[in-house]
Amino acid sequence: MPDAGSVAELGEFGLIxxxxxxxxxxxSTLLGPGDDAAIVATPDGRVVASTDVLVQGVHFRLDWSTPEQVGRKAVAVNLADIAAMGAVPTSxxxxxxxPGDTPTNLITELADGMWAEAGRAGAGLVGGDMVRSDQLVISITALGDLRGREPVKRSGARPGDVVAVCGRLGWAAAxxxxxxxxxxxxxGAVNAQRCPEPQYAAGPAAAEAGATAMIDVSDGLLADLGHIAESSNVGIDVRTDLLEVPQRLVDVSTALGGDPLHWVLTGGEDHALAATFPSFADLPEGWRRIGAVTMPDSGLTVDGGPYRGEKGWEHWR
Amino acid sequence: MPDAGSVAELGEFGLIxxxxxxxxxxxSTLLGPGDDAAIVATPDGRVVASTDVLVQGVHFRLDWSTPEQVGRKAVAVNLADIAAMGAVPTSxxxxxxxPGDTPTNLITELADGMWAEAGRAGAGLVGGDMVRSDQLVISITALGDLRGREPVKRSGARPGDVVAVCGRLGWAAAxxxxxxxxxxxxxGAVNAQRCPEPQYAAGPAAAEAGATAMIDVSDGLLADLGHIAESSNVGIDVRTDLLEVPQRLVDVSTALGGDPLHWVLTGGEDHALAATFPSFADLPEGWRRIGAVTMPDSGLTVDGGPYRGEKGWEHWR
Structure with a gap:
């Protein structure tokens, strides 16, 4: 692509x-970019909405990822939140x-990645704002439609439910x-860190199958199951014999050190979906059982006992 | 308020x-903060959505404004975009x-301002994300409902229409x-710069009265009427004898220099609404006529001739 100069040279309107x-x-895009606001169809009569912010040097590094991968990731982490409610992403x-001296090419490649990932989910980029700052900051808001189904919240898990996941675990951490x-x-592991590949359709499929609670695994499996346990006032037991530890992760740990099972249990950023289902439910395609919902006083356990290690991470800590 | 330490000490979840x-x-808030995504009622079957980003040192200064004023402004500039489509803000x-060493009090005061301004418009804060960065950056997405009316876009102005505004002009520039x-x-002038006071209800009222085009005056009256003229493929003539130049602005210009009419014509950040109406329409309360829509080849004029001066500003330029 020819050098298109800096964003300051092109100006806001040229960049848009x-x-x-x-x-x-x-x-679903009834009115796209170019007016004061966008208009999106919400046939369900409700809209699902979520915001995530990614900061250069904190959530991504441009010496590790291409702008296109960063754009994909920024959209993916948001759309995964929509899917985790059981909703279908729309926009x-x-x-x-x-900074004003950011190359225009970097921004258009970032946008290419955003459009590609949104397209993968059936959504469009309907609006936005571009401003000057010292550091590259990307804030995404994703919208989705429930298509007549009730949302799957974090709070509906009941003792006896099956715990299941859909998507990769531990890859981004490796x-x-x-x-x-x-x-x-x-x-494979490096690209998983650069850009997650959430299974968007698995969210609505889980809702359809009767999922009682669901969450997007962004902070790590145990941390996010902990959120379900807390919101639902239940315990959750994860069984390591049901957790797949991919050979590739074992290879990485052999070469570099690190515990592949720890990556699977606590690694964030893969944006798998984790959900609870009634014990009689047929798990939808791609979902695999990894544990069970237990009584509240059991807390969050691994193979029936406490897990010795960090459960995940909070920003700033 | 007692010193509550830094955001890093409190942590993400405590801060939320x-x-x-x-x-x-x-x-309209069917599910507020605390899950993967929020759920907002959209009885109209469409949702209006807009995003604006404010950066410390670019869009606001904390030595000029209190955090509460910055929070109000961040929400106001977004909700004004919703109103400019003729929609009612919902969320x-x-x-x-x-930065991690940002005082927690600063963030809670910022949030107080956001809640206050959202409340003024009948909207709620339904979700968000808080992350670490080097510079304070606030990205807001506002949602609204059209209540069965067609949106008022920038593209519907027709020659012969009346041009009108609702809200203050030039005050923020002064x-x-x-x-x-x-x-x-x-x-009065200083607070106008610190925090605009958009007349949210004037947007839906204009739509109800048959407005053919509408825009939120964020870049300056002439710049934003220029957007309507371009989108609608019409000319627009602003008549200075119809423009109120408040005495307070004259006073400021007398004391500090500067042309109060120039502030009125080109000053941004007041977030008045500008719209075009059929000539036979009764202007809703608070709207005042300032000019007329002309033929496309007339372009954007002031008192029938070209305006000599900057029409507004683009970011980065």
Whole structure:
């Protein structure tokens, strides 16, 4: 791509044109970018909405990821929240703050990634704002539609329910270990860190199958199951014999140190979905059982006992 | 308020609690903060959505404004976009990035301002995200409901229509001139810069009265009428004899220099609403006629001729 100069040279309106022109909107986009606000169809009569902010140097590094991967990730982590309510993603709004000397190409590649990931989920970029700042900050708001189903909240798990997950666990954590040591392979783990691949359709499928509680695994499996346990006032037991520890993660741990099971239990950023289902429910395709909901006083356990280690991470801590 | 330490000491979850607990949500908030996503009622079957980002040192200064005023402004500029579509604001999502040593009190006061302004518009804070960054960045997404009316876009103005505004013009620009010179009064102008007071109900009222095009005056009256002219493929003539130049602005210009009419024509950040109406329409309360829609080849004019001066501003330029 030819050098298109800096965002300051192109100006706000030129930049907005560069990232919105000739893009394809889904049918739910009734009015796209270019007016004071966008208009999105909400046939259900309710809209599901979630915001996540990603900061350069904190949530992504441009020496580790391409702008396209960062754009995909920024959209993916938000749309995963929509799917985790059992809703179907419809649209994305982008708040972008960056230095004036940011290359225009970086922003258009970021936008390419955002459009690609939104498209994968059936959503469109319907609006946004671009402003000047010292540090690249990406704030995404994702919207979705429940299609007549009740939302699957964190609070509905009941003792006796099955705990299940859909999507990868531990891969992004292994990729982070690789990148921190200065390596770029195995590429599967590294790319998992660069850009998660949430299974968006698995959220509505779980809702359809009667899921009683659901969450997007962003902070780590145990941390996020802990949120379900707390909101639902139940205990949850994870069984390690039901957890797949992929050979690739074992390979990384052999090479670099680190415990692959710890990555699976506590690694964030893979954005798998975790949910609880009635014991009689048929798990939808792609979902696998990993444990059970227990009585409140049991707390969060692994193989029936406390897990010795960090459960996940909070920002700032 | 007692010193509550820094956001890093309190942690993400404690901070979220501090800014969401014991707040009052409107009836449209079906599920507020605390789950993967919020759920908002959209009885119209469409949702209006807009995002704006404010950066410390670019869009606000904490030596000029209190955190509460910044919070109000961040929400106001977004909700004004919703009103400018003719929609009724329902909710606000907040993406906040700030340094770890930011005082918790600053964030809770910011949140107080956000809640106050959202409440003034009948909306609630339904969700958000708080992360670490080097610079305070506030990204707001506002949602609204059209209540069965068609949206008022920028593109519907027709030659012969009346041009009208509702809300203050030039006050924020005068306030900026005052603050830049190191003064803190007259307080009316200074507070206008610190926090706009959009007339949210004037947007839906204009839609009800048959407005053909509408925009939120954020970049300056002429710049934003220029957007309507371009989108609608019409000319617009503003008549200065119809524009009120408040005595307070004349006073500021006498004391500090600057042209009060220029502030009225080009000053941004007051977030008045500007709209076009059929010539036979009765203007709703608070709206005043300031000009007329002309033929496309006339362009944007002031008293029938070109305006000599900057029309407004683009970010980065």
């Amino acid at each position: 044109r560069a990232v919105t022109e000739n893009r394809r909107q889904p049918a 994305v709004l982008v708040g972008l703050a960056c 990729g982070l270990a690789v990148l921190h040591r200065g390596f770029r392979s195995p590429i | 609690r501090a800014v969401t607990e014991n707040r009052r949500q409107p009836a 606000v999502l907040v993406g906040l990035a700030c 306030g900026l001139a005052v603050l830049h010179r190191g003064f803190r009064s007259p307080i």
